[in-house]
Amino acid sequence: MSILTLYNDLNTFLVIGAVLFGIGIYGIVTRRTLIGMLIAAELILAGASVNFMAFNRFTSPDPVTGQVFTLFIMAVAAAEAAIGLSIIIAVYRQFKSIDAEDTVQLKG
Numbered sequence: 001m002s003i004l005t006l007y008n009d010l011n012t013f014l015v016i017g018a019v020l021f022g023i024g025i026y027g028i029v030t031r032r033t034l035i036g037m038l039i040a041a042e043l044i045l046a047g048a049s050v051n052f053m054a055f056n057r058f059t060s061p062d063p064v065t066g067q068v069f070t071l072f073i074m075a076v077a078a079a080e081a082a083i084g085l086s087i088i089i090a091v092y093r094q095f096k097s098i099d100a101e102d103t104v105q106l107k108g
Contacts, residue, residue, distance in 0.1 A: 013054030021047030034091065034098045038084045045077045 020043050027040025049070045056066020088098055095102045 010054055010058040013050060013057075017047045017050035017054065019047070020044075020050060023047075032099055032101065034084075034088045034100055034103075037100065038081065038088070041080065041084075042077055045073055045080075049073045 024040045024043030024045075024047060027043060028037055031037050031040060052066045052069045052073070054066075056063060056070075060066055091103055091106075092098050095105075
């Protein structure tokens with residue numbers, strides 16, 4: 001099986017997207033630091049973007065549909081990273097740690 005046949009197969013892209021999504025879920029569950037959780041959330045969004053682009057390429061009659069969804073996911077990921085990093089900085093200034101267990105003491 002050549003690399004070209006793998007490139008022209010929907011299942012290849014779906015497997016890559018599922019692997020990225022699975023690694024992200026595993027990272028969210030197992031990471032103790034907030035930055036690790038933020039990176040894992042980015043992997044989840046990347047897996048979803050790969051799936052949208054794969055379905056756009058192989059099944060959609062209009063090629064713009066999946067691209068618009070992927071751009072929207074990228075905008076959400078950028079906003080999530082900016083807000084998440086600002087929250088992590090605020091937590092670090094308060095507790096001198098980025099461990100998620102330390103944020104249990106927060107009130108609100």
